[in-house]
Ligand SMILES: Cc1cc2nc3c(=O)[nH]c(=O)nc-3n(C[C@H](O)[C@H](O)[C@H](O)COP(=O)(O)O)c2cc1C
Ligand code: SF4
């Protein structure tokens with residue numbers, strides 16, 4: 001598990017002028033730099049110190065927003081939509097395909113810490129539902145083969 | 159009945175990314191008209207068009223701009239609401255993707271009309287794959303002097319930047335949005351004062367939807383009358399609808415108000431998949447009403463939907479067919495709100511927990527008459543006592559479903575209850 005050094009926290013906070021108004025983009029940027037895609041206790045503490053705010057304020061924000069995580073996750077995050085359109089169009093098969101391909105159940109991370117498979121709410125891709133998000137890429141109208149392709153292309157770090 | 163291209167006029171005319179393409183097709187003409195005609199006349203034109211906010215609350219846009227101008231503050235802000243969090247909605251996505259410059263032009267116009275010098279486009283994190291292109295478009299506008307100090311030599315300054323949400327539905331609400339931009343967990347504040355008086359950094363803030371901004375640009379260019387030619391007296395103009403679910407042609411369509419829901423499903427949506435029979439649609443997002451197939455001849459207008467206990471909302475139309483069960487559907491809606499409730503006020507936080515207990519029983523078929531009674535009580539409290547629009551409107555799908563699918567809320571089999579086996583509420 002890699003950790004974000006104090007130096008990196010320092011640089012990001014500096015970029016945002018140590019202004020606590022920018023807490024959300026600061027945390028998003030730091031999480032983006034973390035290969036385990038989360039805000040560790042150490043990072044939270046360092047951010048609080050640099051911005052001169054309480055640690056609990058940082059945790060309040062980290063735990064409130066779905067895009068932020070306080071626990072380590074896989075390097076690649078796969079989110080299957082479970083909102084209205086995607087359930088009307090049944091996302092059950094899609095979920096099964098990803099579970100089979102990754103050999104994990106929903107909510108889990110693969111043993112090599114490469115992939116996390118989780119549910120999400122509507123990602124605004126209902127027109128190609130059932131929809132899935134792999135990091136920043138959005139896919140829909142998938143087949144079993146395409147699921148395999150998507151995962152294979154990300155099995156190793158690029 | 160064909161699609162209209164009033165707001166979406168340029169969708170097919172350029173790639174939506176290249177500022178020269180936008181300029182060639184009359185881009186920024188509306189801004190220039192504003193600079194030559196003046197604020198009063200321009201806002202008058204928007205008022206005359208009858209445009210109502212497309213974010214869900216349907217507040218008259220002309221009036222909103224006027225009030226924003228009157229608000230006093232050291233700094234003033236305009237925020238483009240591109241948080242688009244209502245499940246089933248993806249029309250703002252198309253506006254951001256296929257004509258971002260129109261949205262930016264709308265922001266500059268809204269800024270000038272409301273005397274604000276700082277603008278923010280608040281884009282949901284789920285649209286991360288669009289963020290870079292939006293930032294590039296903003297930079298292009300600076301380069302060409304449509305943004306910044308003394309833009310187009312008008313003596314007016316206006317700055318614009320993008321802010322990324324972080325995956326919270328409630329942040330689409332004005333105050334919650336401001337809180338999140340201030341580096342806090344995005345929870346609504348109590349009113350008054352209102353966002354327009356004390357919003358972002360406690361300064362006057364005009365929060366306005368992406369589609370509303372796009373419509374403003376088209377209306378200024380083509381005139382209020384051209385907009386009013388579409389729609390009905392109370393529902394002026396056109397609307398972007400997101401049609402999805404069990405239809406053959408899901409997508410975003412610009413339609414005049416007054417088409418029927420059936421036309422939306424069968425004509426624009428291309429009919430139900432696999433020739434199945436329609437069951438119901440949910441109109442306006444997860445917080446929208448449920449309209450059964452037998453009422454699909456209802457006209458798609460603010461007034462007609464109101465008479466059915468629902469509203470236009472975000473413009474979402476989620477279509478369900480005979481294979482989709484209403485109770486299971488409502489359970490999905492319920493899960494959404496239980497997850498997204500920010501927890502600040504008791505009616506919505508606890509109401510959602512109680513609803514979960516009841517819906518679990520409905521799915522398990524262990525529900526009792528008193529559970530339905532309790533459901534009524536919970537819905538009533540949520541509707542009347544919730545702090546923000548989320549709690550107040552999320553009851554609508556359940557209330558309308560009870561109205562139109564009463565059989566789903568009655569007990570079919572007699573169930574024997576054993577003494578001392580009374581269900582317990584979920585612990586808090
Ligand atoms: C819980 C909640 C979520 C909302 N989400 C959105 C949204 O995603 N997009 C939006 O434009 N308006 C949303 N709104 C409505 C906004 O608060 C606001 O009314 C709107 O952005 C104003 O713009 P308009 O006048 O152009 O409609 C939401 C409101 C509530 C209460
Ligand atoms: S109604 Fe729900 S979302 Fe709104 S403030 Fe109350 S708990 Fe939060």
Ligand code: FES
Nearest residue numbers: 081086122125126
């Ligand atoms: S409901 Fe799944 S992407 Fe919108």
